[in-house]
Amino acid sequence: MKVRVGVYICSCGTNISEKLDLSELSRYSSSLNDVAYVKIHNLLCSEEGRNFLIHDVMHQKPDRVIIAACSPREHEKTFRNVLQRAGVNPFLFQMVNLREQVAWVTADKTQAGEKARCYVRAAVKRVALHEPLEIQEIDCNTDVLVIGAGVAGMEAALTLAQSGRRVCLVEKNSFVGGKVILYEDVSPTMECSSCMLQPKMDEILHHENIELLTCSEIQEVLGFVGNFTVRIEKKAGFVDKSKCVGCGACYEQCPITTKNEFNSNLSDRKAIDLPFAGALPNVPVIDRKTCLRFHGQDCTICKQACHFDAIDYDDRDEFLERNVGGIIVATGFELFDPSALPRFGYGKIPEVYTSLEFERILSQNGPTGGKLLMKNAGEPKSLAIIHCVGSRDKGVKDYCSGVCCLYAVKFAHMVKKRSPAVKVYDLYADWCVPGKDNQSFLDSIREWKNFRVIRTSLPMNVITKQSKERINLSCTDVSGKRKKISVDMVVLCPAMIPAKNSNMLSEILSISQGKDGFFSEGHKTLAPVSTTIEGIFIAGCAQSPKDIQGSIAQGAAAAGQILSMLVPGRKLELHAMTAEINGDACSGCMICVGLCPYKAIVFDRAKGVAVVNTILCKGCGTCVAACPSGSAKSKHFTTEQVCAEIEEILQ
């Protein structure tokens, strides 16, 4: 078939023309088979350039178009839109990268000219084989799934709900508020954490657009942006939320006492209980691990104690299915387990705590009612805070968690307020307190006479030893001097690490993780809340360690991305460059079915052939390269097109 190819060469101001003789390239291009005409323009991507293109293409009516300009990453989309407007199928077009691949990187003008001729020649051969492709559109669901009801997840859910979107908020714990609700005060304002979160949590619980599923986890996610189907496992709590008023009669009567993991096992709770006073929803749950009913006994004490008939022993785990258009992952963080570094004594010396445990000790609804007390109920006379435990350490976690210095300062402020006679030793390597309010927060505690600092080098070389009732710490400070102190209590600031089950979630959602397990962004700088999967966003510490303010900003950002991506009534465009399987040639070997990373290929048992679901297919071409019978085809990257390009480029 004879085609008429129109070639447009852009000089990109002087970016291309200063290295390439464009009139020479134009003469050469005109001499090629199929080329009907060649035009040179100063700046095709400018408004004037685009108008010129539209008019010229409408006038010349070429069958195929080649634009020799910059990288297709820069303007392929621009020119496809222009061609669409000019009435040419946007896929009957090939871009030649004269700027990034020739002009900018070739020193010699003659060599640049030769290279440019090769690329134009190959494009002419390739474009003749192009086929028109249609962009399909599908309806999209605008409901959203938010995973994790910490500060980031709550912010995202509220932002979406307030704009009228329905949100399914899934939380693995029985309460909302994430880690922040476990703190007493937040830095640097020293605002009460639960008072601060109360209005938000209340709105989460009562917003008509939010379905809150506590004690729930994601089991499976199928589909794609605009059309996800999510399977959620909701664990039975054995208390009917609609009947329970949160009076507490059930747990007052429960005969079983066990350690309270939400108080870092520093206090006890009952087998039916609220994790801490003020937890929301204010509904206790029965813990199957300890409740007598799950150990062969027919105890009904809690049911008898309840005046509202809210206890339901027949409650069962449920599997729920929800259809959503977008997903926000806000699964938060955990602390690195310092017992992996024995020199800090965690797990062996009773008075060595992690920062999260210490948060609970300082908390009014914590194990000591907010008093600074040791396990023996005595007040410590001195206390050491050790920064960078397992962080900024190449052998463990090489990153800085960015919040520990600030909460160490907060701890010192809180200790000072509770027990002004206590000496606080702060063992740090560098102060990392960026932001407009934080430096003064640090400076004010440094004026306190009981606040002593020891600056050591990284990785933290502190050695902790129990010596009778006290803990001896030894380290080398930055000047090389050996320092020894003796304290009653030690607080470690371990690295923040991704939440448990992040690996599993990454598999379920097919989103990638960086080397430390945090979810990877779509682009590290420009797309911090996106992922490589369209329609799935990340927010808060699931993306990287950060403070509360940062987490909330990301929760709102992720919600904003979804609001602009999924608009009621607007359709979603599908990829046009998908794979296609010729059923007549397919041998039914099913190699492609297993290889497809998007589960986009299904096997039609009746016909014995593989079939591509073009809605799921992203057009990577992995199946095409693997197909032994040559029946799979990559639209716009067919074997014939690519081979024609290779042959011609090497002539």
Place this chain on the structure above:
Amino acid sequence: MSSSGKVSPPNVRFIRLMCTGRIDPEFVMKGFQSGADGVVILGCHPGDCHYKEGNYNTLRRVYLLRRMLSQFGIEEKRLWLEWISACETDKFVDTLHDMVREIKALGPLNKGITHDVGRY
């Protein structure tokens, strides 16, 4: 590339594909058949594949392909596979220079494969 001020070898030609996963071994053979003295496959780092796992498939195919190349009398060293992200300009340019140097040391490919390789 201009940002790093580096110049890439003038005798390298690029073929754009959606993903290294699309690289049919036939493309590599076509390259050698059409006169390339070396072929380099450039893809995203393992774990960073834009299409999730295309590069792992490529890795496996390249191992097999190298064995096949030697059966055709083409030195295995003429086929390179490098993981380079879009922001690693220096690595990109350096790899191309290293490759050109090494391929030059091997000399031009013995134009033994004149028959159509076709689909194997």
